Amino acid sequence: MSKSIYDTLNTIIRINGCNARMIRKQYLRSVGKPMFRETGELSMPAEIQDNGLREILRRYPTGVTIVTALLDGKPWGGTMNSFTSVSLDPPLVAIFVMEKGRTTTAINQTKKFVVNILKFNQEKEAKQFASDNVPDKFLDVPYRESSNGIPIIEGSLGYIECDLYEATKVSDHIMFLGKVTRSEVTMDEEALIFYRRAFRSFTGTA
Numbered sequence: 468m469s470k471s472i473y474d475t476l477n478t479i480i481r482i483n484g485c486n487a488r489m490i491r492k493q494y495l496r497s498v499g500k501p502m503f504r505e506t507g508e509l510s511m512p513a514e515i516q517d518n519g520l521r522e523i524l525r526r527y528p529t530g531v532t533i534v535t536a537l538l539d540g541k542p543w544g545g546t547m548n549s550f551t552s553v554s555l556d557p558p559l560v561a562i563f564v565m566e567k568g569r570t571t572t573a574i575n576q577t578k579k580f581v582v583n584i585l586k587f588n589q590e591k592e593a594k595q596f597a598s599d600n601v602p603d604k605f606l607d608v609p610y611r612e613s614s615n616g617i618p619i620i621e622g623s624l625g626y627i628e629c630d631l632y633e634a635t636k637v638s639d640h641i642m643f644l645g646k647v648t649r650s651e652v653t654m655d656e657e658a659l660i661f662y663r664r665a666f667r668s669f670t671g672t673a
């Protein structure tokens with residue numbers, strides 16, 4: 468159902484006071500998806516609401532990183548694919564992290580973070596650091612400490628140590644710009660890829 472049909476339905480209900488429950492029943496019978504929020508108000512399914520944005524974004528492959536920092540003095544980290552390089556002079560990189568997440572708290576506390584670039588076989592680590600329910604994010608994940616005491620995850624392709632350069636609130640995320648203080652490629656291997664909601668690795672050359 469197109470967005471304009473939703474708009475029209477909304478208008479009809481607003482003007483004529485139609486029975487929203489009846490329309491919901493008919494809609495569910497035809498497409499089997501909820502059209503109303505629990506309040507009974509009309510709401511659009513996500514794929515219509517975001518105008519296909521999610522679908523196209525899923526088709527954009529990214530690498531996968533674990534961003535580490537210290538939270539209350541202890542190692543912390545979160546899986547992030549919103550990592551990008553910004554400039555070489557000065558050497559700046561950026562990540563976009565959920566404002567309410569603990570990785571944000573950790574970065575704000577220490578004003579330092581490390582971006583660990585994951586290797587193709589580190590899917591387990593990526594999932595572990597993306598989970599909110601693990602008691603210890605570093606369980607069975609070996610790491611060493613950077614000069615600032617931030618965890619550098621063993622087995623990753625390389626890492627980028629950063630001092631916080633700028634933090635900007637962007638919607639419900641914080642854009643952290645990091646000034647690179649040290650970076651190293653630790654092994655010449657293929658990267659872990661996130662594409663169409665799945666972890667993948669390169670299978671060939673273009």
Ligand SMILES: Cc1cc2nc3c(=O)[nH]c(=O)nc-3n(C[C@H](O)[C@H](O)[C@H](O)COP(=O)(O)O)c2cc1C
Nearest residue numbers: 545546547548549563564565568569570597598599
């Ligand atoms: C492939 C992948 C990429 C992710 N990228 C981001 C990201 O760029 N920014 C973000 O805030 N969360 C991202 N997440 C979700 C976080 O990893 C997840 O919320 C994690 O628990 C961090 O929460 P915490 O900061 O409270 O530890 C990603 C998750 C996955 C699986």
